[in-house]
Amino acid sequence: MATIDLHQTTSTEHHDDHGHDHAHHGNFWTNYVFSEDHKVIAKQFLISGMAWALIGGTLSVLFRLQLGFPNADLSWLKPVLGGWLTPEGKIDPEFYLALVTMHGTIMVFFVLTAGLSGTFSNFLIPLQIGARDMASGFMNMLSYWFFFLSSCIMFTSLFISTGPASGGWVIYPPLSALPQAMQGSGLGMTLWLVAMVFFIVSSLLGSINYISTVINMRTKGMSFTKMPLTIWAFFFTAIIGILSFPVLFAAALLLVFDRSFGTSFYLSDIYIGGEALPNQGGSPILFQHLFWFLGHPEVYIVLLPALGISSEIIATNSRKPIFGYKAMVGSMLFIAILSFVVWAHHMFVTGMNPFLGSIFTLLTLIIAVPSAVKIFNYVTTLWKGNIKFTAAMLFSIGLVSFFLTGGITGIFLGNSAIDIQLHDTYFVVAHFHLVMGSASFFGMVAGVYHWFPKMFGRMMDEKLGYIHFWLTFVGVYLVFFPMHYIGIAGFPRRYYSWTNFETFSGFADLNMLVSIAAIMTLAAQFIFLFNFIYSIFRGKQASANPWKSTTLEWTTPRIPGHGNWLGEIPTVYRWPYDYSKPGAKDDYIPQHIPYSETPESNLPHENELIKLEMEENAIVVEGHKH
Amino acid sequence: MLLGILYLIFRIGNLVGLVKGKEEEEEEDSSWNTINAYLLLFFMIGGLGWFFWYSYVHFEGYTLPVASEHGEVTDYLFWLTMAVTVVAFALIFIVMFWFTFKYRYQKGRKAVFFADDHKLEIAWTVVPAIVLALLIFSGLKAWNDITGPASKDAYVIEMVGQQFLWTARYPGVKDKMLGKQNYKMIDASNEFGLDLSDKNSFDDFKSLELHLPKGTEVQLMIRAKDVLHSVFLPHFRLKMDAVPGMYTTFKFIPTKSTADMREETGNPNFNYEMACTEVCGRGHFSMRFPVFVHDTIEDYEKWMASQEAWLKQNPDYLKRVPANLREAAIIKSGIPVDSQEAIMAAPVTVTLN
Numbered sequence: 014m015a016t017i018d019l020h021q022t023t024s025t026e027h028h029d030d031h032g033h034d035h036a037h038h039g040n041f042w043t044n045y046v047f048s049e050d051h052k053v054i055a056k057q058f059l060i061s062g063m064a065w066a067l068i069g070g071t072l073s074v075l076f077r078l079q080l081g082f083p084n085a086d087l088s089w090l091k092p093v094l095g096g097w098l099t100p101e102g103k104i105d106p107e108f109y110l111a112l113v114t115m116h117g118t119i120m121v122f123f124v125l126t127a128g129l130s131g132t133f134s135n136f137l138i139p140l141q142i143g144a145r146d147m148a149s150g151f152m153n154m155l156s157y158w159f160f161f162l163s164s165c166i167m168f169t170s171l172f173i174s175t176g177p178a179s180g181g182w183v184i185y186p187p188l189s190a191l192p193q194a195m196q197g198s199g200l201g202m203t204l205w206l207v208a209m210v211f212f213i214v215s216s217l218l219g220s221i222n223y224i225s226t227v228i229n230m231r232t233k234g235m236s237f238t239k240m241p242l243t244i245w246a247f248f249f250t251a252i253i254g255i256l257s258f259p260v261l262f263a264a265a266l267l268l269v270f271d272r273s274f275g276t277s278f279y280l281s282d283i284y285i286g287g288e289a290l291p292n293q294g295g296s297p298i299l300f301q302h303l304f305w306f307l308g309h310p311e312v313y314i315v316l317l318p319a320l321g322i323s324s325e326i327i328a329t330n331s332r333k334p335i336f337g338y339k340a341m342v343g344s345m346l347f348i349a350i351l352s353f354v355v356w357a358h359h360m361f362v363t364g365m366n367p368f369l370g371s372i373f374t375l376l377t378l379i380i381a382v383p384s385a386v387k388i389f390n391y392v393t394t395l396w397k398g399n400i401k402f403t404a405a406m407l408f409s410i411g412l413v414s415f416f417l418t419g420g421i422t423g424i425f426l427g428n429s430a431i432d433i434q435l436h437d438t439y440f441v442v443a444h445f446h447l448v449m450g451s452a453s454f455f456g457m458v459a460g461v462y463h464w465f466p467k468m469f470g471r472m473m474d475e476k477l478g479y480i481h482f483w484l485t486f487v488g489v490y491l492v493f494f495p496m497h498y499i500g501i502a503g504f505p506r507r508y509y510s511w512t513n514f515e516t517f518s519g520f521a522d523l524n525m526l527v528s529i530a531a532i533m534t535l536a537a538q539f540i541f542l543f544n545f546i547y548s549i550f551r552g553k554q555a556s557a558n559p560w561k562s563t564t565l566e567w568t569t570p571r572i573p574g575h576g577n578w579l580g581e582i583p584t585v586y587r588w589p590y591d592y593s594k595p596g597a598k599d600d601y602i603p604q605h606i607p608y609s610e611t612p613e614s615n616l617p618h619e620n621e622l623i624k625l626e627m628e629e630n631a632i633v634v635e636g637h638k639h
Numbered sequence: 640m641l642l643g644i645l646y647l648i649f650r651i652g653n654l655v656g657l658v659k660g661k662e663e664e665e666e667e668d669s670s671w672n673t674i675n676a677y678l679l680l681f682f683m684i685g686g687l688g689w690f691f692w693y694s695y696v697h698f699e700g701y702t703l704p705v706a707s708e709h710g711e712v713t714d715y716l717f718w719l720t721m722a723v724t725v726v727a728f729a730l731i732f733i734v735m736f737w738f739t740f741k742y743r744y745q746k747g748r749k750a751v752f753f754a755d756d757h758k759l760e761i762a763w764t765v766v767p768a769i770v771l772a773l774l775i776f777s778g779l780k781a782w783n784d785i786t787g788p789a790s791k792d793a794y795v796i797e798m799v800g801q802q803f804l805w806t807a808r809y810p811g812v813k814d815k816m817l818g819k820q821n822y823k824m825i826d827a828s829n830e831f832g833l834d835l836s837d838k839n840s841f842d843d844f845k846s847l848e849l850h851l852p853k854g855t856e857v858q859l860m861i862r863a864k865d866v867l868h869s870v871f872l873p874h875f876r877l878k879m880d881a882v883p884g885m886y887t888t889f890k891f892i893p894t895k896s897t898a899d900m901r902e903e904t905g906n907p908n909f910n911y912e913m914a915c916t917e918v919c920g921r922g923h924f925s926m927r928f929p930v931f932v933h934d935t936i937e938d939y940e941k942w943m944a945s946q947e948a949w950l951k952q953n954p955d956y957l958k959r960v961p962a963n964l965r966e967a968a969i970i971k972s973g974i975p976v977d978s979q980e981a982i983m984a985a986p987v988t989v990t991l992n
Contacts, residue, residue, distance in 0.1 A: 107921045181918045187883060188866040188919060194802065195920040281884025282822040284832070285802070285865040289823045297867060297882055331742070332750040340760050362869070363880045364861075364887035367786030371779050378775045385767040386760070388731060393759070395738040397751040402675035402743070410679070410739060417731055421724045428774065430713050430781035431720065434876045437869065437916040475668075477649075479675060490686065498693070498701040503873035505916040508924040516873055516912045519700060547649070593750035600749060 047158070049150030050575055054157050055136035056468060059461070061164060062128020063542070066454075068168075069119035070535045074528075076112040079104045081528020083510055097176070106509040110179040111197050113507055115171065117182030118205070120450060122212055123167065125315040127160050129457045130254075133318055134223045134247040136464060140566035141241050143232025143583060145576045148225040152218050159215035163208045170204035178205035181507060183308065186279040186300050190271045193286040202272070206265050213258045213265075220251035220258075227251075232565070234585035234629075239604065241564050241589040242335060245342050246321025249349040250314050256353065257310040264303035271295070298363055305356035312449050313352045317345060319456020320387065320416075323409035325589075326463050327391060329562045330406035331398030332600050334590035337390045344383035351380040361429040362436050370429040377427035381420070388417050399593070399600070403560070404478025408459035411486045412452045418490075419447025422497065437507075440500025443493045451489045458485075458541065465545075466559045470572035471552030477544040481537055488534030495523040563603045564589050586626060587619075669744065676743035683736035687729060703873055704903055706895040706911070706932070709785045710876030716778055723770060789890035793856035794939075796849070799831060800861070800868030800881035803922030805913065806830060807849050811842020812944050813971050818843050822864065822883075828953050835950070835959045841971035844946040849913060849930040851893045852939035858890040869917035872930065874900070880917055896934040948972035 039048075048054060075094075078087060087094075088102035097108040104112075135153065139146055147153045170177040179197025180188040184205065192199040227248045231240070240248075270276040271292075279300045280292035328335040335341060357365060357373040391413045400406070422444040425431050435441060458481075465473045504517050511517035558567035565585065569577050583605035591602040597614035608615050609623045705714050742750075789795075797808040797817055808831050810817045818833055818840020825832035833840045851857055861870050863881035870889070871878045879889040901909045911930035915923055933939040950956060950972035960968045968974075 106924070110918065110921070110923070180920075185867055185917070191866065194866050283865055283883050284822050284825045287827075289825060293884070296884065334752060334754040336753065337755045337760050339755070340764075362878045364882050364885060367782065370786065371782060374779060374782065375775060378771045381771055382764060382768050386764055389763045390760075392731060392735045392738065393753070395735065395742060397753065398738075398742045399744050399748050399750040400676075400739060400742050402672050402679075402739075407675060407679075410735075413735065414732070417728065417735075421728050424724055424771070424774065425717065425720050428716065428720065428778035430778045430785060431717050433713060433785070433878050434710075434717070434873070436878055437871075474649075476671070479671065483678065487682070494690070498697070502701045503703055503871075505871060505914055507918045510924055513925050513927045514912050514914060515908075515910060516703070516914075543645070543649075547646070551650070590754070593752050595752055 047154055049146070049154045051135045051139050051147045051150070051153060052468070052573065052577075054153050055132050057157050058127060058131030058135060058160070059468075061161065062124050062132060062457070063545075065119050065123040065128060065164070067538070067542075069116050069124055070538065072112045072116040072119070074532055074535050075104065076109055076116070077528040077531045079109055079509065081525045081531075083512070096174075104509075107179060107196055108176060109509045110181070110195070110507065111176045111201070114179050114182055114184075114197070115177050118167070118178070121182060121311065121315065122209070123164060125450070125453045125457070126216065126311070127212070129453060129460075130247070130250055130314065130318050131157070131160065131219060132457070133243070133322060133460050133464075134219065134251065136468065137243055137566065138223055138226050138247055139230070140467070140569065140573070140577060141244050141564050142227060142230065142235050143565050143578075143585065144226060144230035145578075145582070147222050148230060149222055152222050156215045156218035156222065159211050159218065163211035163215060166204050166208035166211065170201050170208070173200055173204070175199045175201055177201040183301075183304055184268070185304075186268060186271065186297055187283055187285075190268060190280060191283070191285060192272075206269055206272075209265055210262065213262045216254050216258050220254040223247055223251035224255070232582045232585060235565075235604075239585055239588050241321075242324040242338070242341055242345075243318075243321040245345055246317045246324075249345050250317045253310045253317075253349055253352060254314050257307040257314070260303055261307035264300060264307070267303075268300065298360070298365060301360050301363055301365075302357065305359045306353075308359065309356040310352040312445075313348055315453045316416075316449055316456075317348070319412060319453040319460075320345070322456045322460040322463070323391070323412045325564070326405045326409040326459055327394050327413075328590050328592060329463075329560050330401045330403055330409075331394055332401070332592045333394055333398040334588075334592055335390070336393040336396075337386075338588065338590065340386055341390055344386045347383040348380060351376065351383075355380055355427075358427055358429075358432070361432045374427060374429045378424065381424055381427070384416075384420055388413065388420070402479075403462065404473065404475055404482055405459045405463035407479065407482040407486070408455045408462065411482065411489075412455040412459065415447045415452040415455060415489070418494075419444055419449070419452065423448060434503070435500060437505055438500040439496040439504045439506055442506050443496035443500055446493045446496075447489075451493065455485075461545070463560065464566075465548065465552075466555030466571075467566055467569070467573070469549050469552070470555055471548050472555045472559060473544050473548040473552060477540055481540045481544065484537035484540070485534055488530050488537060491530035492527050492534060495527055499523060558603075561599070561601050563591055563601050565604055568603060568605055586622075669746065672744045676740045679736050680740040683732060687732060704895075704900065705874065705876060706893055706900060707875040707877065708892040708894055709781070710874075710891075711894075712781045712784075713876050716774075716781060719777070720774055723774065785890075789858040789888070790856050793858040793890055794852060795858050795860060796851075797831075797860045797862070798849070798870055798881065799864060800870070800915065800919070800926070801830075801864040802866065802920050803915075803926050805868075805870075805915075805926060805928040807846045807928075808949075809844050809846060809850075809943060809946065810839070811844060811948055811971065812940065813842045814839050817860070825864065829956065831949070833949065833956075835956060835968070836961050836964070838964055838967055838971070841950050841960075841964075841968045842948045842973075843950075844948050845952075846946065847929075849928060850939065850942055851930065851932045852936045853893050853896045853899075853932050853934060855936055855939075856890055856892050858888060861887045861889065866919050867917045868915045868919050868926070871914045871916040872911070873914070874911055878916060893932045896932040897930075898934055900932075950974065 086102040087098060091098055097105050099105055175196040177197060178201045179195055188194050189198050189202050227244060267278040271279050277292035277295035279297050280295045283290045324335050324341060355373060355377045357369055358377040361370045426435055426444055462473055462478055499520050555571060557571050565583060568583050570579060585604045586607045587604055589604050593600045594602060594614040602611055607626050608619050609626055705711055795810060795817060799806045816839040819837040820832045821834050822832050824834060861879055861881045863883045868881040869878060870881060875891055877889055877891055879887050901907055913928040913930050915926035951974050954974050957968060
């Protein structure tokens with residue numbers, strides 16, 4: 014009951030003066046399971062996301078076994094895979110496709126959308142803007158439990174006898190629409206669609222909450238221009254999500270109609286299994302347009318939060334303000350807008366009108382400009398810093414390097430003429446795994462290392478963090494860099510084996526290297542897992558602000574309770590990146606320190622703000638008298 | 640068990656760490672910081688070194704010889720983009736990891752408060768924009784040429800994808816036109832769904848190998864019978880999806896015959912191949928289709944003339960030809976006289992449409 018009461022009083026008008034009634038008495042169920050506290054929900058998302066990441070990673074190692082060691086006898090996996098192994102002890106070709114499909118689905122949606130955005134938007138938005146909780150704790154809770162339901166359904170689909178969806182994570186019809194085309198397009202596909210519907214509901218509930226919280230619940234003084242870049246990133250991410258996920262919903266709904274109710278949105282002139290289907294007039298390309306209208310913004314839904322997190326971490330650990338704050342916000346805004354008008358670059362050679370190809374080439378390469386600006390800004394932030402290589406910082410540097418390595422190949426793929434050859438080859442696989450997959454994953458891990466002290470009140474072990482970083486960083490490069498060569502040589506993706514082709518007969522060595530590196534990288538994640546679990550219980554106790562950071566979350570107690578701040582929510586006076594300000598005695602000045610207290614380090618225009626601060630404080634005091 | 644032991648070792652290590660003084664710990668932190676800075680530097684040098692070494696030494700291994708006119712253009716664009724981006728990539732990579740090394744933490748040093756610089760920011764917005772614009776426009780020109788309409792005298796070939804094989808249909812040498820097809824007419828023998836009421840279909844022939852002439856434009860008309868497939872001719876730098884319910888098309892000029900290529904690669908067994916690059920189900924990886932490029936147009940036409948019309952191979956379908964066109968069908972498809980009468984004598988039972 015206490016939790017519910019609290020939320021009724023946590024309206025924005027008088028959140029300042031109710032710091033005294035946070036003692037929360039709920040029982041186990043309301044505190045840890047059906048919790049409405051944003052921090053608990055964030056942890057729920059994080060732990061679910063980590064579980065999914067392990068599943069997704071394991072699936073990828075399974076299909077890498079097939080690609081790296083095509084002649085290996087995998088009979089020892091029989092107890093786990095059962096009928097999915099052929100009698101010769103090899104992975105069944107159709108199961109191979111199921112593995113690829115589920116790996117993509119899990120990683121893109123369940124790990125890097127829910128696990129990343131769900132964790133850090135929930136955890137950081139209220140803490141960094143100075144709010145007691147999300148705008149609607151109840152919707153926030155629903156968001157998690159819809160995600161959980163969706164997870165259960167998707168997880169179940171892995172175990173049914175006909176296998177999970179297997180037509181690629183993009184589920185292009187007619188393959189995904191016709192159960193007679195492959196086993197996975199039967200019940201597995203139905204479960205995929207149902208799970209995604211709940212996933213979309215969850216994502217929308219979350220996004221609406223993030224947006225309303227950022228707009229309405231910022232503490233006094235926290236103007237938009239004083240928000241940390243993390244918050245900007247989560248804000249844009251949520252907006253992109255709200256605008257694009259409903260389109261996936263529509264695409265999925267029409268696919269459900271085609272599959273179950275005999276409509277022909279995506280189907281036309283099909284002869285399969287010895288009979289001509291009655292469907293005529295539909296277009297498979299329509300589905301691709303709808304899918305990528307979500308699919309491309311989805312890339313940025315995954316990436317922007319990671320970029321926000323790394324901005325924060327790089328500034329903190331370089332002990333320098335992030336370079337070009339406004340340019341960083343501007344480029345994120347520009348990326349967010351452009352992300353809606355580049356989708357068809359996934360479709361240059363699908364039979365789409367070539368004129369559209371030219372338009373989308375043009376728009377796609379424009380989006381490279383703000384991305385380049387971001388990289389330059391990161392690098393300049395490092396310049397003349399005083400860099401502390403915490404585990405979080407190392408992962409953030411890793412992120413920037415992946416963003417660069419993978420981003421640059423986007424210039425090839427975005428150019429329709431060059432894309433003809435590279436489309437659907439391993440070059441594409443290398444590109445998006447680096448720029449979106451690994452970069453976002455590193456952002457997520459960096460975020461965990463950085464905010465772990467605030468989540469659990471303890472420190473993660475840094476040395477294990479270094480080992481984890483080096484194994485993963487080198488591992489990821491060893492997995493994905495060689496794929497560029499394999500792709501330039503024309504090797505198509507989603508191939509069970511290449512031995513049927515003379516043209517694709519080489520690279521057994523590189524493929525083996527990639528597989529070994531993949532196994533190593535997955536194994537390294539267990540170091541992280543151990544560190545994570547161990548540190549929750551036995552980690553060194555953290556101080557309230559272990560990284561000497563400026564943002565508001567570090568002004569909360571070691572373990573922030575329900576309502577986050579014990580007393581009043583601090584007022585914000587300055588931007589979030591006053592690191593190493595000339596004249597200041599410490600190398601950081603938190604956001605809640607007024608300029609009047611730091612005359613030694615104020616810049617000329619900031620001295621003028623002091624008067625303004627005084628006036629505002631006076632108003633606050635008067636306001637309290639009423 | 641193993642995890643338990645690891646846990647114990649780790650726990651003991653930590654407790655030992657606690658015993659150490661705070662100062663000692665700080666010193667250790669700082670030495671780790673230096674180690675990480677050096678490692679990042681080594682990673683950069685080693686990584687770039689490996690990248691350039693492998694790219695140089697194994698160049699032959701990862702590049703495919705090109706065998707089409709537009710392929711030479713797109714290859715040029717590819718390597719141009721490669722040159723530009725590798726320079727940018729290497730520069731940023733070196734600078735970034737140099738910074739992480741040079742500006743690693745030192746006690747007592749203070750970072751420089753450097754929040755923005757508009758000139759710098761404008762410069763690195765404008766320069767990439769200009770470079771990208773140049774790359775885009777050269778790309779767009781190539782794209783428009785490649786996707787423009789095929790010339791009227793291009794050889795037209797139909798490629799049909801199905802789970803899990805390809806078939807090619809050629810217009811016969813007599814009319815040089817592909818006959819109409821309708822998916823509802825597909826059956827076990829009539830795999831193209833040939834519409835035999837169209838007289839252009841009489842001399843169409845099927846091939847299980849894609850034959851191409853060298854030096855002349857070829858237009859592929861691509862379709863699929865069941866799910867999406869994609870025609871991929873790696874040496875010709877050609878890729879286009881096969882979509883049920885519509886034709887997609889790609890035109891190109893092969894520049895090297897199979898014999899030329901055998902000579903160039905020094906591999907007497909070299910063969911061109913076609914693959915499927917849109918996931919289409921269980922047998923996706925096995926949709927290989929052999930390709931042969933003739934040395935001259937004459938050779939190619941000779942080969943075409945030597946092929947039997949589909950109708951000749953399936954004379955039973957003569958029954959489906961409307962009565963008034965049967966004679967034309969017999970002549971065009973080249974059905975021998977003795978089998979004609981037997982077929983014609985049979986009663987017409989099947990009428991479509």
